[in-house]
Amino acid sequence: MIPDDPFRRRRAIEMQTLRESRVSPHVPMGEGAEFNTIRQMIERWGPHARGIGDDAAIITSPGDRTVLVSTDTSVENVHFRRAWLNPEEIGYRAAAAALSDLAAMGATPLGILVAITVPESWRADLDRITDGIGEAAAIAEAIILGGDTTSGTELVLTLTVIGTTRQVLHRKNACTGDRLYVTGRLGGPLAALRELQAGRHPNPVHRNRFARPVARIKEAMWLSEHGASAAIDISDCLAAELGHLAAASRRQLNVRLEDIPAMAGISATDALTSGEEYELLVASPVDIDTNEFRNAFGLELTRIGAVTEGEGVVLTDSAQPVALPAGYLHFAE
Numbered sequence: 001m002i003p004d005d006p007f008r009r010r011r012a013i014e015m016q017t018l019r020e021s022r023v024s025p026h027v028p029m030g031e032g033a034e035f036n037t038i039r040q041m042i043e044r045w046g047p048h049a050r051g052i053g054d055d056a057a058i059i060t061s062p063g064d065r066t067v068l069v070s071t072d073t074s075v076e077n078v079h080f081r082r083a084w085l086n087p088e089e090i091g092y093r094a095a096a097a098a099l100s101d102l103a104a105m106g107a108t109p110l111g112i113l114v115a116i117t118v119p120e121s122w123r124a125d126l127d128r129i130t131d132g133i134g135e136a137a138a139i140a141e142a143i144i145l146g147g148d149t150t151s152g153t154e155l156v157l158t159l160t161v162i163g164t165t166r167q168v169l170h171r172k173n174a175c176t177g178d179r180l181y182v183t184g185r186l187g188g189p190l191a192a193l194r195e196l197q198a199g200r201h202p203n204p205v206h207r208n209r210f211a212r213p214v215a216r217i218k219e220a221m222w223l224s225e226h227g228a229s230a231a232i233d234i235s236d237c238l239a240a241e242l243g244h245l246a247a248a249s250r251r252q253l254n255v256r257l258e259d260i261p262a263m264a265g266i267s268a269t270d271a272l273t274s275g276e277e278y279e280l281l282v283a284s285p286v287d288i289d290t291n292e293f294r295n296a297f298g299l300e301l302t303r304i305g306a307v308t309e310g311e312g313v314v315l316t317d318s319a320q321p322v323a324l325p326a327g328y329l330h331f332a333e
């Protein structure tokens, strides 16, 4: 069914075209333990995997669109701990984090490649990890196109994502006079991590933001269509990403502490230093209607400042400059 709303309508038609461009079935694979494992993963993914089994995945580039590729690795005890997340969450989160990089470029996902290193001690959890990856793929309407499976000493997930867009949201595009916006409310992942590191149970709302982040793909496309010209996803933390955006654009980003959107009970400083949010920081030369955004996605969009000539990030509290807090190091002991 083609929806009435022009944005959703355009996206529905686009998704239909993309789906039609990648209808190839799987290629039958031979015998062996490794192939049995791969077959089992493909079976669990059902319609979310396609065209797997040859030496390389084939992508048909749709017409006038730019193709984007990004890869992300999650390593046990570096990016996640077994005690903190269940296997579905580990798979889901690795895929959502990779997909978030496509969102940050304003791209629609086409496909995902899943490279996985599975130690013996994780073998029994592979189905659940597979399900988590499949769920993230389904939510993002991305198709799993292939991957690689090996044994090893630690669980490692390397997710490569492929997307397309007509309009790239470059990091370097923030210009003097642009407005700065942030999606969602920040701080949940940091609050959850603090509790987990202290051996306590985090608030479920905070834990959910940590364990089940959402790649803001549709939101990024909407923002791009409504004037945004630069974007970055918040993987390190907002304070750090502001620095990256300022450096890439060679501009000064001016942000008001009182405007930082924090979750209930979270300080603005914690919201600025919380990582792995996967919300978006965008710059736009025109005003974006934050109410319209909220109505479209059930998610906040907050104006946090503006871009001027200069360099770096200037944070103010009641118009007085204050130091930008340093990022929070997850595994610093």
Ligand code: ADP
Binding pocket: 029, 038, 041, 052, 053, 054, 055, 056, 113, 114, 115, 116, 144, 145, 146, 147, 148, 149
């Ligand atoms: P090759 O020997 O050509 O590297 P593999 O034996 O590694 O191929 O994999 C066989 C097929 O299964 C390929 O199409 C590959 O993309 C797919 N594959 C392997 N591991 C995975 C995985 N973890 N997820 C999805 N597809 C996979």
Ligand code: MG
Binding pocket: 147, 148, 149
């Ligand atoms: Mg291989």
